[in-house]
Amino acid sequence: MKSQIADELECVKAKYPAERAALLPALYLAQRKYGWLSAEAMDEVSRELRVPKATVRGVATFYAMYRHKQVGRNVIQLCTNVSCMILGAERLVDIIREKYGVEPGGTSADGRFSLVIMECIGACGTAPAMLVNTDFHESLTQENIVTILEGYR
């Protein structure tokens, strides 16, 4: 029984000297595939890399960029650290909450968006900034944020 991420994983594994070394990218692949790292997803990574599953979980929970809860189809990672906050990021949170019904750390009822509050994503010069899935958006305003988000179904 071939696992769903097996093929892609083969390419990743080839880049590393030992299977174990491919753990972080493998987790990332699993997350991309399933949206989050469920027990099954970690188990799959464990089997593919022959790294014990508790070890996989230890690593996966250490890094902030892995998700351990079911998330929406699109994940908004919005920064509210100093620069972004000064330029109105807090208001943007309210807009997202009001328009899509999603609380920070939560997911909208229709499963369309999840909102994650970030601490400085390194875009202070063009703050406020956010990531939607893997797309980067900067110089956000109360107007353009809605236009941008409307592009994600």
Add this chain to the structure above:
Amino acid sequence: MIKVTINGREVQLDKQVTILEAARRAGIKIPTLCHFEGLEMYGGCRLCLVEVEKMPRLQTSCTLMVTDGMVITTESEQIAAARRGMLEFILTNHPLDCPFCDKAGECELQDLVYLYGGTEGRFTEPKAKHPESNVDPILARNIERCISCTRCVRMCDGVVGASAISMINRGRHTVMEPFSGGKFDCEYCGNCLTVCPVGSILSRLYKETYRPWQVERTVRTVCGHCGVGCSYDLQVRDEAIKRVIPRIGEGLNRGLLCARGRFGYEFVGAKDRLKKPLVRRDGNLVETTWDEALGFIAAKLSEVIKTHGGEAVAGIASVRCTNEDNYVFQKFMRGVVGTNNIDSAARMGFSGAQAYLESLRGQGVSANVIAGLAKSDVIFVAGGDPTMVTPILGLEIRGAAKKGAKIISLDPAPGLEFFNPHKIVPSLFAEGAVLESLLCRAVSARGMTGELPHLEEAIRAAVSAECAGVAAQSGVPDAEIEKASATISGSQSPAFVIGPDIVQRADGNRNLFLLAALSYVTGGRIFLLSGKANEQGAVDMGCLPDTLPGGRPLAIDGFRKRHEDACGMSVPAREGLSLMEMFPAMADGRIKALYVIGENPAFNLPGGNSIKSALEKLDLLVVQDIFLTETAKMADIVLPALSWAEKDGTFTNLERRIQRVRRGVNREGREDWRILCDLAGRMGAAMEYASSEAVMSEIARVSPVHRDLHYSDIEAGAMQWPYHGEPLRGEASTVSLVTASARPTVGSGRFALLVDRPLFQSGTLTRRSKALLKLIPKATVKMNPLDAASLGISGGIVRVSSDAGSVELEAVIDSSVQMGAVKISNHFEGAGVFGLMTKPPVDPVTKAPAFEGCLVAVEPLKGDAKS
């Protein structure tokens, strides 16, 4: 030579060690929390801080290596303040609930806080709350007390190799958790519990039932479960075992234990232990007195001997009883009854295999030290998963693998899965072809030395000139075998670990021959797995139909005469019947009486009803046991014996190391040997010993191998083969080698029935240990996912039927089971694998029963199986 100064004292060291270790050698104690001998270095708790001259800041002594000329101070105002600070920091999240913590009294944190202080914290933030987790049947987890020292994880991951737990999350949110976050679902060795310095990991077997200082007695003994023979302490209160704890670093197990050893002791206090002798009256077993019971046996046994001769009696010795019990038993059978019909369940694989290997390579060929596995660079595992059959030996293999040894496993060994094994999985029962091909290649790669000419002659006759294609029928490609062969050929010190599955075949002897030959040609050591505590002891004490104590063949007059003189009793010259030969003899009336100590043939032997109906034919069946087993229920007389925790004696482990078993629990009752001596007296023979030690003194006189071996030597450590004795030298001049006839073919709905040997169960004793029973509560049948799918089975209850009967069991899908086979264990009443086997064939050389002949059908039961 490295010189350092610690607290003004000069310390000389022959090699580089940590400051902590250097101080320890100088008798200076440095407090530690995260450090633990034998675990990987960590340096997380910072309790072990010391001052090192010319180095800024305090240094962690558990990680810093000494260098020549270092000047170290281990106690000062500054250090004490730093330690107090670290403790204060640790306590910011600790509930300080010592009044109801099991660990209080032996808690390392408690002791250190008592010493350095730190309870008056300056943190005002509320402490993190984590309710204690009691969802696991064996281990409770109290994370509020956890100090994140990671000792448990380093133990589980680095030493045990189970890797079942990890530290999850980061920073102050770090906690130890098993993968599921709830149940541990692990190997339940409890070694994490040994190393946890605080009360975070707790055994539910005794949680909140006593305080460490309330233990009345701590007795050092040896585990009564498998043939590894781990040392540990029994802690007893109110004549009940409170817990089993290992001593760190001690014994061949160095303080490690497995689930059976650590948590499998509850049977000792089980309510259904036999208390009084039972006699059959009007068809029912009723309580009687010792006097009446022994009188009855003496009369009845004498009558059988008088009318039919001693050879109409047979005896089954015990692989769970001590050497002393077994020695006295064979002496009773030979000297008092007058028969060599003596054998034990070691015949199921171990004893015949060993005798055969010894005939090929010399006595003591399997007497190799388990710790030596760590020095092997290639470990070849065949015939069973050592991490399940003999768990601590399994850990040694994992340890070797971690150090770079290559593991080759013939047939699946799931416990070695994460240790990069080279897996060779031939088609069912075709291991022999792979071994033959490996031998062929080894001979052409290495040649032979001429050391054992008879063996070499047999090897030459067995191998073909052309090695390629030999393994064709095994389904394993030549390239695969070539790869394994290259690994073995390149090895300096290969080890061959032989499990029961490859022996219990109609041509088990051929597999053994090939393994013996392969190990001979490659200079490898042999380890023969033994799933019971004293299989080796039963063998060495002469509980064999053809061998006297000390491994001397009784057919040779000289040996027999010498033995008769030494023990003062005569021994019949004719060899007796081996275990599997006894039952047909009972069935056809050649054997009229059977005396069984500590064994349960009606359940533990393959043959289903044929065993039971043979037992029914007996004129007299005597059973000495601690429980009313299936066999005891059929007996005419049942005598209550003592368990291993209640008597003194010795066990011989699979390395042939002799170790002391000590009485921990006082219980009314008699040792098996004492019962037999009493009986001998009633039958007119004098067999009297003051103690088990006196029995050993006689063994030391009678058995050439155990010459001059007394309890004092065993306790002093002179207990490794060949003790002070004389093993038989030389090899047999003829090599018996018998190849099996055609095997039954599986397919078209018929599966080969194999014996499942799970980690948590090993039979009569474990099935009465509540904790272990929770881990495997009922009998199951394991099958390969593809086979299961083809029958539309994905779990639920299925019916397994053979010619001998059928049982309904829960199906478990397990990819480590080979296609075409199903596995059932032999632990649960009414659902044992052996009950499903019709009379099995017996290997003509080892006399071990062969299990490959039993085919079963599996069908899902409506309503239970999901499709």
